Amino acid sequence: MPDAKILVVEDDVFLTKVYQDKFSREGFLTIVASDGAVAFNKAKKEKPDLIILDLLLPKKTGLDVLKELKEDKELKKIPVLILSNLGRGQDIEKGKELGADDYLVKADMTISGIVGKVKKLLGKS
Amino acid sequence: MELDDVKKQYELILDSINEGVFVIDKNKRIVFWNEEIQRLTRWNRGDAISKIYSERVKFLKRGRGKEGSQAEYLFNQVLRSKEELKAPESLFLISRERRKIPVSFTATPVYNSKKKYIGMIVTLRDVTAECAVDEMRTEFVSLVSHQLKTPLTAISWFTEMLKGEEVGKLNERQIDYLNQIYKNNRRMVALVNDLLNITRLEAGRMTVDPRPTDIKELIEESIDEIGFFAKERNCKLKFATLEEKIDKIDIDASLVKQAVLNLLSNAIKYSKDKGGKVAVFVKKKKHDILIKVKDNGLGIPDENKNQIFQKFFRGENVITKETEGTGLGLYIVKLIIEVSGGKIWFESKEDIGTSFFFTLPLSGSKAHRGERSIAKFSDFY
Numbered sequence: 001m002p003d004a005k006i007l008v009v010e011d012d013v014f015l016t017k018v019y020q021d022k023f024s025r026e027g028f029l030t031i032v033a034s035d036g037a038v039a040f041n042k043a044k045k046e047k048p049d050l051i052i053l054d055l056l057l058p059k060k061t062g063l064d065v066l067k068e069l070k071e072d073k074e075l076k077k078i079p080v081l082i083l084s085n086l087g088r089g090q091d092i093e094k095g096k097e098l099g100a101d102d103y104l105v106k107a108d109m110t111i112s113g114i115v116g117k118v119k120k121l122l123g124k125s
Numbered sequence: 126m127e128l129d130d131v132k133k134q135y136e137l138i139l140d141s142i143n144e145g146v147f148v149i150d151k152n153k154r155i156v157f158w159n160e161e162i163q164r165l166t167r168w169n170r171g172d173a174i175s176k177i178y179s180e181r182v183k184f185l186k187r188g189r190g191k192e193g194s195q196a197e198y199l200f201n202q203v204l205r206s207k208e209e210l211k212a213p214e215s216l217f218l219i220s221r222e223r224r225k226i227p228v229s230f231t232a233t234p235v236y237n238s239k240k241k242y243i244g245m246i247v248t249l250r251d252v253t254a255e256c257a258v259d260e261m262r263t264e265f266v267s268l269v270s271h272q273l274k275t276p277l278t279a280i281s282w283f284t285e286m287l288k289g290e291e292v293g294k295l296n297e298r299q300i301d302y303l304n305q306i307y308k309n310n311r312r313m314v315a316l317v318n319d320l321l322n323i324t325r326l327e328a329g330r331m332t333v334d335p336r337p338t339d340i341k342e343l344i345e346e347s348i349d350e351i352g353f354f355a356k357e358r359n360c361k362l363k364f365a366t367l368e369e370k371i372d373k374i375d376i377d378a379s380l381v382k383q384a385v386l387n388l389l390s391n392a393i394k395y396s397k398d399k400g401g402k403v404a405v406f407v408k409k410k411k412h413d414i415l416i417k418v419k420d421n422g423l424g425i426p427d428e429n430k431n432q433i434f435q436k437f438f439r440g441e442n443v444i445t446k447e448t449e450g451t452g453l454g455l456y457i458v459k460l461i462i463e464v465s466g467g468k469i470w471f472e473s474k475e476d477i478g479t480s481f482f483f484t485l486p487l488s489g490s491k492a493h494r495g496e497r498s499i500a501k502f503s504d505f506y
Contacts (some may be wrong), residue, residue, distance in 0.1 A: 056271070
């Protein structure tokens, strides 16, 4: 799916650069939100095809952002992929309960593995 | 001295110590109640003496159970076994104003000269401070490992793209060097995950979620998962199953699988360089399932045999051969098997090989609701 639009919610500048570089080579359009407070507004404005969501974010946690997204009529259908280094059972449960499509631990993933997940989710939606 | 004076003196001694002490008679009525137990329970001596103990001392097991039944259960256990009982940690005392205080508990039955049961002495120690330190340690490791993982992830992903020639052609040596960087980065991630898992296991904060599991299937999956590593090392890896069929047992598959993977990766790593052979056997016994992982490798020197399950310990004969090990693998296996209700041991001869054995109870593992589950160990060891 060329030109699919991905919103990356991530506060670490290095990881953000990886997502941007990799996704643009894969033919995706990348938009970045670097804290929890702007994430929702960016999603509302840009209507991305998929959202990559970190959990530990400045201003507002990823789970709160997820809740907001899923409460919004327009945005709740957008697939959300949680990518966090928090590997706690309770966070994973909570994330899935709130409607995230998948929960991946960053340090356990390759970037090409993430692209694979993204493509799969985009194909599904 | 008069008898009353002696009694008073003992009471003074017991009042001055830092442990809550009370004594009950054979009818379960409180006959002695020291200073510290007053502080812990918030019940004064006057309100406690001659009351049935369960009206004044209530316990709660961390996470589940009814508070009344827990005290009853402990006391009955002492009466049944007729021996001193130390309760497992993670016991809360519920005070008069319903505050929860973590305590350690010791109960000693008292018998008269005719060996007749006449009562029980119970001591309780407030372990709030110890619990707080434990909590801090776990939180600290969690925080540190999370902070370490973010830059490790960035290094991993950039290296992956670079060595995948996504931003330009590279020559062979450049790719080789990048592979070394990549592997070492994965090692760091594995180490961080190991430390995290150990902290969780040691602090009893690891979730144990037993579900019906086919142990043969679990072993087959583990062998599939680590097959690439055996191939890389020219090691023959086989599952020499002796049993036709083993009924499912209730174990936490993700934990046990991690233990099997650690044992397999060790066996492969330390098997012979040429003609290495690793075999897994499973056998159903009367009360448990016995699993054996056998290699034909370096073996464990006699003088190291009693240290093999220690944290950060590595055999003297393997440090020079395999520089990569963390010395945490077997320690984690031991912790996992113990929380699963099993036992682990080994037999080994230097230059002939080692067999590790562990058991899992047919009755299954006990569930434990910690707030964490096992962090994935890296595919690189």
